[in-house]
Amino acid sequence: MTKTDYYWWHTYGPFDPGEGQFPHIGQVIKHYRKLRGWEQEELARILGWSLRYIKMLESPKNKKMPELIPRRVRISRALNIPPVLLGLSTIALLEQQPEPLTEVITGDLMADEKIITFYENLLALSWDFYYSSSVQRAACTIDLCFSSLRRRVESARGVCKDQFEALLCRFYQLYSLLERDRLHIDEALAYENQAIEIAFHLRNTELIAASLLRRARIYIQSRQFEPAYQDAMQALPYADLSRDPLKGKVYQIAGEAQAYLAGKSERLQERSLTYFNTAGHIVRKGRLEPDGSFVRLDITSLYIERAKALTLFGRYDEAAHALLVARKGLKPGLPRWQINLLLEEARVHYALQQYSDCALFLLRALKIVRALDLPMKEERIRSTFLQCKEQAPNEPHVFALEQALTQKK
Secondary structure, three states: OOOOOOOHHHHOOOOOEOOOOOEOHHHHHHHHHHHHOOOHHHHHHHHOOOHHHHHHHOOOOOOOOOOOHHHHHHHHHHHOOOHHHHOOOHHHHHHOOOOOOOOOOOHHHOOOHHHHHHHHHHHHHHHHHHHHOOHHHHHHHHHHHHHHHHHHHHHOOHHHHHHHHHHHHHHHHHHHHHHHHOOOHHHHHHHHHHHHHHHHHHOOHHHHHHHHHHHHHHHHHOOOHHHHHHHHHHHHHHHOOOOHHHHHHHHHHHHHHHHHHHOOOHHHHHHHHHHHHHHHHHHHHOOOOOOOOOOOOOHHHHHHHHHHHHHHOOOHHHHHHHHHHHHHHOOOOOHHHHHHHHHHHHHHHHHOOOHHHHHHHHHHHHHHHHHHOOHHHHHHHHHHHHHHHHHOOOOHHHHHHHHHHHOOO
16 A cells, blocks of 8 residues: 555555455454454454454455355444445344345445545645644644535535544644644643544544544643543554554653653653653654654654653753754754754753753744744743743853843744
8 A cells, every 4th residue: 555545444444455445354354353452262252253264354365255244244243343344234234134245335425535635635734834834824724624624524424424524533633733832722632632532433543543642742731741641551552553653653652651750760761761662663663654644753753752751860861862863863844853852952951950051952942933933832941941040040041042032023
């Protein structure tokens, strides 16, 4: 499957094509069995089938078995698979009639592919603006179509409704981060809660993992570390069923959330670093082609957050080394990464009582923050500045930072 391929069943999961207009049935069965948390032996026992038959069904070569409708109905019910993924009509599921298999995804039951592509392209453009430009530019882009998308959700039915809801879920995720960056935490959480509700309704593991990940990020930014940790832990099983970029990012947020709760416990600190190590392995060895979640998993973002955790643990030399790795991996066109790197470098300098250097890095970050109009980041700069001023009010860079902060944008 290439990154440009789009199939209607991506609403439910990243399955490869199978027979006709349907997804790879072996992948579907295996995916939903794992989502249930069952081993193959347990599924065989529940269905009353042999383990050998279950293994055959989940084989990479199986694209059409079982062909009998009653067997597909039993699998759909046992694993709570949306019947349409198995080529079942709702009538077949309810009545278990031995009708022949037909392609039920036709006509007005599916969304027009051109319409889906339009929303997908607009969403991708908005995320690009979010990472590389201003919050306002990203917001203006998605505002153009958000109302029309919600109207489509309200009027659609069946698979078509699910397709539009999956899109709406991803729009809510972006909206939540835009509101977070504007310091509108309540609004950010409201959008993310709606995304999570849709994701669980669709039982789409990647939508669930991404929505929980982004709510955890909002909780961390608002210093609500316990619910952030709970969301990260809830997201991990879904991340394990997701593609590598999202999977790695969830392990990263797990490391971050655990770090804030670790305190002086060496056991919890090591658990935090283990999550970061897992994310690091995925960065180095995983397949990082775009997966539709629009997370950016790379060495720079990972090691910035790892450095933040090490600073919390009082391991400043290791934190400084992590920041060197992050800066070495920094790629052009990611101003948010540049801001985060400068802020964390400033934080390490502050922890080492190097207040002038701390203020210098904050000054550099402030220029980019104001160019992108990020109130949340400026608030963080102001908070650290006040700490520097209390410790070293006469330092030239501290004074220069104060002058810059008092000037109008």
